[in-house]
Amino acid sequence: MTRLRGTLMAAAVPLFLLAACAQPGTTSAGSPASRESASSYPQGGDETQDGDKLVARVESVGGFVPPDRTVGTLPAISVYADGRVITQGPTPAIYPGPALPNLQVVTLSPDQVQQLLKEATEAGVRSGADFGRPNVADAPTTRVTVTTAQGTQSVAVEALNEAQVNDPMLTDAQKTARKNLAAFVDKLSDLPAAAEPSASAPYDAESLAVLARPYIKQQGDDQPAQTEMAWPGPALPGDYLNPAFKIGCVVVSGAEADKVLAAAKKANQMTPWTAGGEKYLITFRPLLPDEKGCAQFKGNR
Known part of the structure; x- marks a missing residue:
């Protein structure tokens, strides 16, 4: 892989x-x-x-x-x-x-x-x-x-x-x-x-979890507007970890991860990502050796 x-x-x-x-x-x-x-x-x-x-x-x-x-x-x-x-x-x-x-x-x-x-x-x-x-x-x-x-x-x-x-x-x-x-x-x-x-x-993860939530500009945020980027990976938001918070999760690996990483290296933590007519804020989370997918993010960590 x-x-x-x-x-x-x-x-x-x-x-x-x-x-x-x-x-x-x-x-x-x-x-x-x-x-x-x-x-x-x-x-x-x-x-x-x-x-x-x-x-x-x-x-x-x-x-x-x-x-x-x-x-x-x-x-x-x-x-x-x-x-x-x-x-x-x-x-x-x-x-x-x-x-x-x-x-x-x-x-x-x-x-x-x-x-x-x-x-x-x-x-x-x-x-x-x-x-x-x-x-x-x-x-x-x-x-x-x-x-x-x-x-x-x-x-x-x-x-x-x-x-x-x-x-x-x-x-x-x-x-x-x-x-x-x-x-x-x-x-x-x-x-x-x-x-x-x-x-x-550097830790070379075999898979990367993508945690996506609706993008909402914070009130009182006087930072310069962030450049939007087109999402190059699978459909967002993925499976909801907690429907109340509207946080979805998808996992990418192999060639699919290569495309996502190439884009992520040009982004920051507040970059708005556009996909399917929607806008998302994304957290990129390398999976550790004992982690196998999105399931562990439903816990208390």
Whole structure:
């Protein structure tokens, strides 16, 4: 299947785990060697799992954001059985931003993946763990999921970074648990990149989800009018994910995706797309290795 190559900006990935990514013997992201070695990675004790199996993920959900604006949000970090780590790279500080997200991928060794899971367990990533509910309104929830020998473990922590140290709604045990988890997430996402720049590469998605909603110019928007573009892909809006929000979804791949990407590279996040006499605002969402279509966008992400 044709991959979506050359569409995402190259950049270093801020992960503490990548310090040894460029060691001799480390395979490049998505290479045949890395996929063939997938069975050596920890997958809940089942060595038959393939390299696209999710090992760990950090994502933000909810918060003071309209639900229709969070559909298709990318996870901050996704780690897979073959060692691939996919993150969101830096984007230009401009408005509107590029239409295509900047996803980057590096590959960890089996030992690094094992260490990641060990540290996740030590940080309290265990289903049912008590992190309390702080006295903070409208803050996002941080969800951390890992796959261990005991199965999938997941925690969802409200206001992980927004809660005050002396929040009266939290017990001492809950404060300690939150501190440990926050430190683990920080190590994954906030520290400067330690890998060689050549260790990071654009993520080559095999398929691209197109999330389309009716185009409505925002009141009070004093930005210059955006240039309309003719939609080159399949019929829009596709299947509605949520009829109340009028957000449709179609998936493109292969030669069809090539045409869509060629047009998207000339667009931005606020470009009006015209199709069938209608006008749409489109979010381009590369599908991650564990994602198979539009169905996952009907959930809470």
